[in-house]
Amino acid sequence: MLVPMRAILEAADQNGYAQGAFNVNAVCQAKAVIRVHETFRSPAILQGADLANGFMGGRKDFLNATLEDKKRGAKNIADAVRRFGTESPIPIALHLDHGKTLDSCVAAVEGGYTSVMIDGSHLPFEENVELTREVVKYAHARGVTVEGELGVLAGVEDHVFAEGSTYTNPLHAVDFFRKTGVDALAISYGTMHGANKGKNAVIRKEIAIAIKENLRHEGIEGFLVSHGSSTVPRYIVDEINALGGELKDANGIDVGQLIEASRCGINKINVDTDIRLAVTRNIKELFAGDKALRSSASIGEIYELLEKNKAAFDPRVFITPIMDTVMTGEIPDDDVARICDCIEAGVKEVVGTLIVRFESFGKAPKVKPVTLEEMEAYYRSRGI
Ligand code: G3H
Ligand code: 13P
Ligand code: ZN
Numbered sequence: 230m231l232v233p234m235r236a237i238l239e240a241a242d243q244n245g246y247a248q249g250a251f252n253v254n255a256v257c258q259a260k261a262v263i264r265v266h267e268t269f270r271s272p273a274i275l276q277g278a279d280l281a282n283g284f285m286g287g288r289k290d291f292l293n294a295t296l297e298d299k300k301r302g303a304k305n306i307a308d309a310v311r312r313f314g315t316e317s318p319i320p321i322a323l324h325l326d327h328g329k330t331l332d333s334c335v336a337a338v339e340g341g342y343t344s345v346m347i348d349g350s351h352l353p354f355e356e357n358v359e360l361t362r363e364v365v366k367y368a369h370a371r372g373v374t375v376e377g378e379l380g381v382l383a384g385v386e387d388h389v390f391a392e393g394s395t396y397t398n399p400l401h402a403v404d405f406f407r408k409t410g411v412d413a414l415a416i417s418y419g420t421m422h423g424a425n426k427g428k429n430a431v432i433r434k435e436i437a438i439a440i441k442e443n444l445r446h447e448g449i450e451g452f453l454v455s456h457g458s459s460t461v462p463r464y465i466v467d468e469i470n471a472l473g474g475e476l477k478d479a480n481g482i483d484v485g486q487l488i489e490a491s492r493c494g495i496n497k498i499n500v501d502t503d504i505r506l507a508v509t510r511n512i513k514e515l516f517a518g519d520k521a522l523r524s525s526a527s528i529g530e531i532y533e534l535l536e537k538n539k540a541a542f543d544p545r546v547f548i549t550p551i552m553d554t555v556m557t558g559e560i561p562d563d564d565v566a567r568i569c570d571c572i573e574a575g576v577k578e579v580v581g582t583l584i585v586r587f588e589s590f591g592k593a594p595k596v597k598p599v600t601l602e603e604m605e606a607y608y609r610s611r612g613i
Contacts, residue, residue: 230317230320230321231314231315231320231323232322232343232596233322233344233372233374233599234274234343234344234412234413235374235412235413235452235604236596236597236599236604237272237273237274238413238496239450239452240596240597241272241452241491241589241592242450242452243595245491246491246588246589246592247487247497247498247587247588248272248274248497248587248589249274249497249498249499249500249583249587249589250324250454250498250499251273251274251276251500251501251580252277252278252281252499252500252501253275253306254277254281254284254285255544255555256285256305256306256309256554256555256556256558257558257569257572258572258573259306259310259313260313260573261576263314263317263319263321264313265577265584266321268581269581269585269590269591270318270319270590271590271591272320272321272322272589272592273319273321273322274321274324274344274497275321275322275324276324276325276326277323277337277342278501279325279326279327280292282294282298282300282303282306283295284302285302285305285306285555286299286300286301287301287302287552296333299336299337301556302556303337303339303341303342304341306323306340307342309557309558310323318593319593320593320596320598323341323343324343324345324346324374324376325344326346327348328346328347328348331363334347334367335367338367338368338371338373342373343372343374344373344374345364345374346376346377346378346415347360347361347376347377347378348377348378348415349361349378350378350379350380350381350415350417351381354401357405358408358409361375361377361409365411369410369608370608371601371605372602372603372604372605372606372607373604374412374604375411375412375413376415376454376497377405377411377414377415378415378456379398379405379414379415379416380395380396380397380398380402380416380417382395382417382421382422382456382457395417396416396417396418396433396436397417397418397440399436399443400443402416402440403440403443403444403447403449406444406447407449412452413451413452413453413496413497414440414452414453414454415455415499416436416437418434418455419431419432420455420458421457422456422501422502423457423502424459424479424502424506425478426480426482428480430480430482430486432455432482432490434490434493435493437453437495440453440494441493452496452497453494453496454496454497454498455495455497455499457482457499458482458498458499459481459500459503460484460487460500461479461503461506462481462503462506465506465507465510466479466506468514469509469542472510472513472514472517473513473539474509474513474540475539476540476542481503484586487586488586488588491587498587500579500583503579503583504575504576504579504580505542506579507575507579508571508575509541509542509547510575511571511575512531512544512568512571512572513535515568522567527550527551527561527562527564527565528550528564530550531547531548534547534549534550535547544572548568548572554568554569
């Protein structure tokens, strides 16, 4: 069933495991994320980023996506998640990742998302509070969970309390929870987005410990989120490069550090890059193994795009020739089916591994099966 994300985070917090949150950019990816969580009886968080919604709304140049594109994409992906997830035995949340504006959040909720992130981390503290409060007011009135962000990702080791540090200040974090009423907060503590995180990225778990401890003192039940947490598996990077890819300086976060962070107050761990890498590897492998596909009427152009963009690993760069399938999940012919198999297998390889490492397997029954209506009543009774 679909649930507000808060219910999934509560279970992770109370039972001491980490919950992965996995980005999707196409309907068949959402299907695969749900199915692999079902296999492991894990609760599931799927996330569509603001720009990803534009892409799933049919916008090939998604960097220029309009609000209308995002609305269409949010609806497309939410329809698919309902189709695959409503009757599912596991709890599933669909979360907007890095929502830029209140309008983006509204588009997601109207489409059927059960959780939104408003990322005001680039704003001065008070403006971030203001924007986040607006989103909380809108979302909580509908039982929808809200994640905010404080601190700027991409830190350099040991700069934690230095002047001008971009790491999250634990005191500000507690103040942010109090002033905004957010359910969850993304913090900057040493991780960063993308496949180039530096050779020995160090997570400053002390930051999570400090925030969580202070929240307890203040009687606030808030959850912490680790963004930029892909592990960038070395074997996948090597395979991409062996297939003609040109990935340089690719390094991720050590999974042991993520597990440790989850024991120090991190409840949700965001992963996108690892999925992109596995899917890219699979599609390259498909064309390397079956050369006839390179001139396929429906997917030959995917091969051309791969060849033109050897340093890229975001499938949105290559899969534009099958936009209808991206948006609806409909499969017009056998060749497109093979691309979808590549996408689904890539998702399952990476997500399955992390469900096991994060220990969310078997935890589906720990999540209270609350509805958005019940969650709305909960917020109303507490005045948040
Ligand atoms: O945290 C960012 C995610 O990886 C989403 O990326 O904005 O390119 O869709 P995107
Ligand atoms: P990665 O780029 O490390 O996968 O981070 C994903 C993320 O933070 C999505 O919000
Ligand atoms: Zn992120």
